[in-house]
């Protein structure tokens with residue numbers, strides 16, 4: 001079937017269902033070599049995605065909720081990641097800034113189609129120091145800095161309470177690697193196809 005969108009709206013359902021999905025080159029997961037915490041696995045997956053030519057592997061979808069609990073989501077760039085969390089930035093006056101001021105929690109989702117891989121995190125969000133936010137703004141191009149009011153730029157860090165690594169497979173025998181923060185570290189659960 002052609003992948004051109006049908007002009008007749010009543011055909012959309014059939015057209016969508018016929019579009020190919022999960023055609024990425026999935027890799028088997030060796031559950032015996034997984035690290036005890038999610039950070040090293042995330043670093044190895046995003047580096048691998050970049051090496052494999054995944055375009056803009058640092059782009060992710062950030063979901064927040066507003067003061068009434070209504071969710072919203074938008075694409076943004078990951079600015080840093082270390083033990084303090086997954087860092088992203090934007091104006092304090094933006095939708096995400098307003099949401100985070102009332103509900104300091106978020107979810108972040110990466111989708112690396114050529115590898116059929118996704119990473120999904122959720123947890124509390126903390127504002128970085130004013131110096132870190134200013135440094136992030138200063139590192140942007142002059143064009144990107146233009147129009148940002150002084151003091152309106154914020155760097156936030158999502159400190160995940162849960163991280164899921166998802167490896168899709170063309171035979172639909174997907175693998176989910178789930179890390180949950182515990183009082184003294186991380187618990188790890190693997191579901192689905194494993195073994196390399």
Ligand SMILES: Cc1cc2nc3c(=O)[nH]c(=O)nc-3n(C[C@H](O)[C@H](O)[C@H](O)COP(=O)(O)O)c2cc1C
Nearest residue numbers: 059072073074075076077089090091094095096097
């Ligand atoms: C690839 C890509 C990268 C983006 N990076 C950022 C970013 O790092 N920070 C940001 O505030 N908005 C970024 N945006 C714009 C957001 O998607 C969004 O339009 C903007 O943050 C306003 O959303 P909000 O009002 O819900 O906060 C990016 C958009 C795309 C498509």
